[in-house]
Amino acid sequence: MSEIIRSLQRDLNEFGGDLHLIGADMLGGRHPGEHPDNFGAGAMAMPATPEAAAAVVRWCAENGVFIVPQGGRTGLVGGGISRPGDLILSTARLDRIEDIDPLARTVTVGAGVTLQALQEATAAFGLTPGIDLAARGSATIGGMIATNAGGILAFRNGVMRHQVLGIEAVMPDGSLFSDLTRVLKVSAGPDIKQLLIGSEGAYGFVTRAVLKLESFNPMRATALVGVRDAASALAVITHFRSLPALQLEGAELMWRRYFLDSAGERGFDLDWLEDGTAAVLLMEVSAASEAEARTALEEGLAGLWEQHGLTSGIVAASLDQARRFWALREESDFIYRLHPAAPSYDVSLPPGALDAYVADLGARLKAVHPSFDAYVYGHVADGNLHLSVIGEGAAAPAVKDAIEDAVYTGVTEAGGSFSAEHGVGTEKRRAYLTYGNPARRALAQAIKAALDPKNLFNPGKVPYRAD
Amino acid sequence: MSEIIRSLQRDLNEFGGDLHLIGADMLGGRHPGEHPDNFGAGAMAMPATPEAAAAVVRWCAENGVFIVPQGGRTGLVGGGISRPGDLILSTARLDRIEDIDPLARTVTVGAGVTLQALQEATAAFGLTPGIDLAARGSATIGGMIATNAGGILAFRNGVMRHQVLGIEAVMPDGSLFSDLTRVLKVSAGPDIKQLLIGSEGAYGFVTRAVLKLESFNPMRATALVGVRDAASALAVITHFRSLPALQLEGAELMWRRYFLDSAGERGFDLDWLEDGTAAVLLMEVSAASEAEARTALEEGLAGLWEQHGLTSGIVAASLDQARRFWALREESDFIYRLHPAAPSYDVSLPPGALDAYVADLGARLKAVHPSFDAYVYGHVADGNLHLSVIGEGAAAPAVKDAIEDAVYTGVTEAGGSFSAEHGVGTEKRRAYLTYGNPARRALAQAIKAALDPKNLFNPGKVPYRAD
Structure with a gap:
């Protein structure tokens, strides 16, 4: 058992089982999810209450232990990978669907609830979370907030940000930020909780949320x-x-x-x-x-x-x-069965620009290597394409940057994004620094310094410094 | 002509007519909008380009002149009032509808465009901005972003935040922040532009935006x-x-x-x-x-x-x-014809809580004074009520706090907000400090200190300090 787990157990023993601390021995029996390094820390806390989560964060702040938040570990860009000496803070036991209000069309839900569990619970009321994606069985609400998830209904209902009405989170100073409003309309000063959406754990650890629901029609x-x-x-x-x-x-x-x-x-x-x-x-x-x-x-x-x-x-x-x-x-896994380690991307463009982009992409890939081509598929109504590049040596590190440039060229200029719904994580670091918005990056860093001066949360990920 | 206008003309004369500076003499002939103190500064710049706006902001930062952003001046809570020595920064000449993309269902629009002008332009494509409110003829897109406007379609499409895809703004350091993405899906690190939505000009001056459009059906x-x-x-x-x-x-x-x-x-x-x-x-x-x-x-x-x-x-x-x-x-103006200066409020509650709230409110008002009663009306599907309190002496300063307490009691606890869609401005200062979320308030202040350390933008308004 790791030293971190032993110390946490000793220092926070008043929380008893609510901390649910596990070390490398017990992590070994679990699936690390989409990235093999997710369990690199070898130490995990799965607090059962927001208060227990806040105590863990305060302890980490005092003891200089970095925190890596994790949900369903379905992230595709390494946003949840951890290193020895870090502590994984998991939402797994914050898994209660607390309240479905069919009149207001809202639900209050723990961050660790899976999308599918929430879909099933709301369907009984003729409602849906209004967002759907292939990883529904394991993706959690907290993780979907952290990545501002999109999916197949975004063209109609918007992305995760548009469904979130309220958030409760543990902030880097260990305080519990609770803004669990259950109404659509709040114009009561700067809406700080927006920072927690799509920031991949950089600013805090989401414990609960209030989501807006939409009509569900099975016909x-x-x-x-x-x-x-x-x-x-x-x-x-x-x-x-x-x-x-x-x-x-x-x-x-x-x-x-x-x-x-x-x-x-x-x-x-x-x-x-x-x-x-x-x-x-x-x-x-x-x-x-x-x-x-x-x-x-x-x-x-x-x-x-x-x-x-x-x-x-x-x-x-x-x-x-x-x-x-x-x-x-x-079920796009066949790509990796046919082409192991094919590098994959997730861009968005205004829909009218898709055909020109796909044609140009093909030409740019062939310029890198004549054998290169791409699988292209995705959410066409909102301009979100998923791409996997294949061909001789396409997975080799030597061509990584050239392929990225082929994929990302022109995307920002067209009004799109180098990352549509998967986030930045560790795998899109170069894209973030090369194709991301410099002003946005600088302001994200300034806010990180203001809210998390010790760089406690998900260090080494967004907001990356450009240096 | 004010000293500020003279100095701006002298120091920034390379911008020529693009600054459009006017002093108290010319402001006198214009309507100050919903608050008599909106023109208190007696000096206004109406830049015609984002670059000219950025130059004005840099000049103000160098010369210690506070900036009060203004749009259509339809705000009901005094968020745009200005004092002698301030400079009003108006969006009036940033009034171009630049691009309607019917395939992507987006529009790029200047902050000074009125909602009605945008509704008319998009209707030609069978589309609508998805948001509608009674002040459509004068309310501007920039002002609606600053207050996170709601209105009559929010129950279906969400509030202004849900329609905003991209923002260009001048930040307090005079830099031009341009994040004019034209896609729904962007998961590319912290989404800083969210801070500009609903912050009533505290963090910057919005010059352009990309909005999402919805189907419009006239049948x-x-x-x-x-x-x-x-x-x-x-x-x-x-x-x-x-x-x-x-x-x-x-x-x-x-x-x-x-x-x-x-x-x-x-x-x-x-x-x-x-x-x-x-x-x-x-x-x-x-x-x-x-x-x-x-x-x-x-x-x-x-x-x-x-x-x-x-x-x-x-x-x-x-x-x-x-x-x-x-x-x-x-057309609710009749209230003020019948009951001049009747104090008015704008709260949101989960819809299922409305009847109990209205009944309790009546009782609480009668406890303040037996003659007190309220006009109650509003957007029932999203729980947003507008209230005007009437009765003997209801407009007297002596009962102001007691009426506010009668109106706001229980609203936060029910998961609602003391301000649904009008903002905080100057008139809801006490409500913000008494009924607002303390954690949210503190973080808003920390971010204000990080982004606008000179308190250049809309000073004396949100984020108010609690001291």
Whole structure:
């Protein structure tokens, strides 16, 4: 057992089991999540109450121990990795769904609750957290706040920031910041809790939150549609968004290579797909009934067919088939089975800029190495693309910077971001310093110095210094 | 002409007409807006470019001149008042709508553009800024960002913060902070621009913004419905929000005294209203056609009639009649004609707490003085109430604190806010210090010290010190 754990147990023993301290021995039996170094610290506290979490933070401040906050460890950019001598502060036991208010459409929820648990609890009231993503089974509300998570509904409901009404957090001085307002409208001076959203644990440790909820309608229809490019997909999306009698519930675009390999890996039948189709749009709509949703989807697509160059399409005949459509998009692990360690990216661009970007990206990658190409897929309605670069030696450290430059060139200038929804973590350090906004970076650092002068929280991550 | 104006003209003459400096002589011919002290400084700069605005701020920093940012001067809490020796920095000439992107559903807009001008420009694309309020003709985008404005669509689309994607601002050190991302998804480190939203000019001067746009559907139906309380209004609202084939476009509740006096002042016919109705709900819905909207509204209300204690109702027969319905709610000036200087408030509570709050408020006001009562009306779906207190001597300074305590008691504890959408300004100083969140206040002050150590921006307003 580590010295840190022993000292914490001794100094904070009045909290008893509420601290739930574990060392390297017990961590060894757990899954470290998406990054092998997440458990590098070999010491973890899983406080069961905000007060216990605050006591741990105060102890760390007094003893010069750095804190690495962790949620579901589904982060893809190494934002939760820890080093020997750090303490991992986990939200795992802050896992209560405290209060669902169907009239106000709000929920008060512990930071350690998974998205899926919250989705299931709110569905009983015909409501949803309004945000959804493939890692729903393990991603936690606290982690989603820390990364300002996006996902598949952001085009309609906005990102995590737009769902957060209240936050309780332990600040770097060990105080409990509690701003658990349960209303949409608060214009009562600077809204400090916004700093905790999307800051990857740099400014504090979120313990609880109040989230806004949205209507959930299970009456749906789902289709796969072959399109000639992102512009044609966006024309279809714009049409369906303008129809008052239905809601667009999903619009995901998979470019050719991604779609074909995903389908091939899953044994998904492609007889319906016209040869040479450039990309496939996965669309889901909801309406007053399943039949209406299906009719609206079929008729809407038929009306757009020629004008927008749709090549082929199928509408799911059952919920089970709809799930298979979604699996093509959400279960992207096949990429790493086919191309181990393929470097992956997550950019956002104004949707109208997507086709030019994808074309230019292909050319820039070929300029790095003629064998390079990319899997491209993502949330087309909000311009968020996920990319994995493949080709001879694409995973080699020597070409890392060249590939990054190929991926990020022009993104900021177009009004987009080098990181859309995954955060910065450790893996996007260079991108943050090269393609991030310098004024924003400097101010983030100034605020870090004001709020966390000892650099206690998640050191060595955002806000990185440029030096 | 003031010494400040003369010195600015001399020192910054390379900017020529782009500074647009005016002194007390020319301010005298303009309307000071909602507060008589808005023009107290007697000196105003109306820069036409962000660069000119930045030069003015640098000059003020060097010369120890305090800056009071102003937009449309529609603020109701004295957030824009200025004193002799200050310089008013106006957004009036930053009034360009630069770019509407219908595919991305975004607009890039100068801070001085009015909400109505933006609504009209986006309507041509079937889109809306997603936020609407009665002061639309003069309220500016910059001012709405500074106060995190709410209004009548917040229950559906969220508040101003949820519509802002990008911000450009002059910071207290005179640098131009430009984070004009045009995408929904940015997870690229701490999102510093959030500090500029809802901070009433404490941290900088917003010059431009990128806003998210929403679908606008003009196919509408509007009704006035007598209800027995907020709970019955909320049951009606919840029902309509669960219907996939229509959208709720407005849900405003007017308690009895407000509704009767507003109708009386406007000569609005009340034959349809059952005697003794406790409150009247103004509802607007949109659907695929006006006929469908009207049918859905009428049938929906008929189905809820007995269960939810609806007493009476009328559906507007024309757009003109719908406008008269809205005027009852939006043109609240009659209050001040009938009760000059009636003190007014703007609180938010979880909607389920409204009836108990209104009942308790009445009792608390009567305890201050038996003649006291309140006009109560507002955005019931998000729990935002506007209140004006009337009765013998209600406007007298001697009872000010007692009335405030009657209005604000229990609001914070219920998860609400002492200021929902109007801000703090100067008039809610005591409320901010008494009913505001102490941790939030302290952190706001720490960040003010880090970003604006000379207290250059909007001094004497938020973040107030508690001492």
